[in-house]
Amino acid sequence: MKLQDPQLRQRGRTSIDFLALTAGASMRVRNAVDNDLAERQLTAGSLPEDMDARYAVVDSALRDSRAYGTLNLLGDWHGRSHGKISVEAFEDIAAELNPAMEAAESGPARLTLNPDQVAPDYWEGVEFHRTALAWDNYDNMGYVHGEIIHKKMVDRMYPGGIFKQRRTVAGMAPRDHYDHILDMGCSSGHFTTALTDAFPQAKITGVDLSRRMLEHAWRTANANGWDWDLYQRPAEATGFSDASFNLVASYIMLHEMPADAIRATFAEALRLLWPGGDMVMSDVTRYADLDRMSAWKADRSAKFGGEPHWRESASLDLASLAKDVGFAEARAEGIYPHVLIARKST
Numbered sequence: 122m123k124l125q126d127p128q129l130r131q132r133g134r135t136s137i138d139f140l141a142l143t144a145g146a147s148m149r150v151r152n153a154v155d156n157d158l159a160e161r162q163l164t165a166g167s168l169p170e171d172m173d174a175r176y177a178v179v180d181s182a183l184r185d186s187r188a189y190g191t192l193n194l195l196g197d198w199h200g201r202s203h204g205k206i207s208v209e210a211f212e213d214i215a216a217e218l219n220p221a222m223e224a225a226e227s228g229p230a231r232l233t234l235n236p237d238q239v240a241p242d243y244w245e246g247v248e249f250h251r252t253a254l255a256w257d258n259y260d261n262m263g264y265v266h267g268e269i270i271h272k273k274m275v276d277r278m279y280p281g282g283i284f285k286q287r288r289t290v291a292g293m294a295p296r297d298h299y300d301h302i303l304d305m306g307c308s309s310g311h312f313t314t315a316l317t318d319a320f321p322q323a324k325i326t327g328v329d330l331s332r333r334m335l336e337h338a339w340r341t342a343n344a345n346g347w348d349w350d351l352y353q354r355p356a357e358a359t360g361f362s363d364a365s366f367n368l369v370a371s372y373i374m375l376h377e378m379p380a381d382a383i384r385a386t387f388a389e390a391l392r393l394l395w396p397g398g399d400m401v402m403s404d405v406t407r408y409a410d411l412d413r414m415s416a417w418k419a420d421r422s423a424k425f426g427g428e429p430h431w432r433e434s435a436s437l438d439l440a441s442l443a444k445d446v447g448f449a450e451a452r453a454e455g456i457y458p459h460v461l462i463a464r465k466s467t
Contacts, residue, residue, distance in 0.1 A: 124221040133210025153188035165412035196425035200251035228343025235353045251427030256331045263337030267309030290403045291315040299368040305356035306374030310338030328354045357385035367398040375404040376434040388446045397467040403458040
């Protein structure tokens with residue numbers, strides 16, 4: 122069996138299909154909730170400015186809505202179940218995958234773990250995405266996320282595919298050539314792969330807090346013959362020398378961090394860039410680009426999805442923040458992903 126994009130057993134494949142189809146089918150329930158909101162004359166213009174007050178108003182108005190209750194149940198079930206079901210699907214094929222996984226531990230890529238790492242408070246113990254066992258408490262969670270959850274389920278939920286979005290963001294880097302690229306929050310290597318495809322001559326380095334995600338990124342690089350350097354380090358304190366890279370980038374990492382950590386990450390990127398170097402950071406839709414009803418829906422989805430820092434991140438003006446930490450130029454564009462492109466002075 123090949124390392125990437127494996128063929129699941131019937132039970133695992135059927136379970137993952139059911140998860141994906143249930144998420145898609147919930148759109149009809151969402152439409153029913155919208156109808157109930159309209160019947161109760163709740164509109165974007167009638168909702169309060171404060172987000173918590175918005176929750177109180179909507180929850181009160183929909184307390185007898187069967188559609189809203191059903192939507193909450195679906196969201197809770199999906200959040201609690203997707204990790205467990207995906208782990209079970211992996212374990213069905215684990216014995217056959219072992220040779221490929223072991224083979225991918227040799228190759229040109231280098232992995233540097235930090236057994237003494239003290240994780241930041243915003244990350245330690247958090248079950249991001251409501252993933253059962255959190256990120257590092259299951260030995261093969263990197264594989265489960267990289268090859269099963271994302272490729273078999275999440276990719277089906279995004280118009281055009283979430284991997285196409287990663288390639289698009291990588292292609293938004295302003296220059297045609299970069300020598301040294303840092304992927305902040307590289308996870309299991311999906312965006313790192315997009316950067317490699319966009320800039321095949323560049324030396325690629327990745328950092329992430331998760332040992333398990335890095336292990337799968339390392340195996341992915343080896344299986345493809347890529348000489349990535351991967352480190353278990355926080356994005357806001359990488360330990361690399363000043364002016365080590367001419368592009369620092371990330372894909373949808375920032376919403377996993379509170380505002381002070383995002384500011385520190387931008388400052389770290391500025392320090393790491395050569396004079397005239399570029400930063401490309403993508404993240405989720407800004408609440409400022411949404412009306413109050415749409416922002417409440419996004420916030421509610423993030424809350425059910427296990428995203429404790431989403432609201433704080435989505436409320437930031439990323440271009441202003443980049444300029445505030447010292448970037449000479451900064452602009453942000455797009456709804457999802459929302460992409461910041463900034464440049465260090467020469």
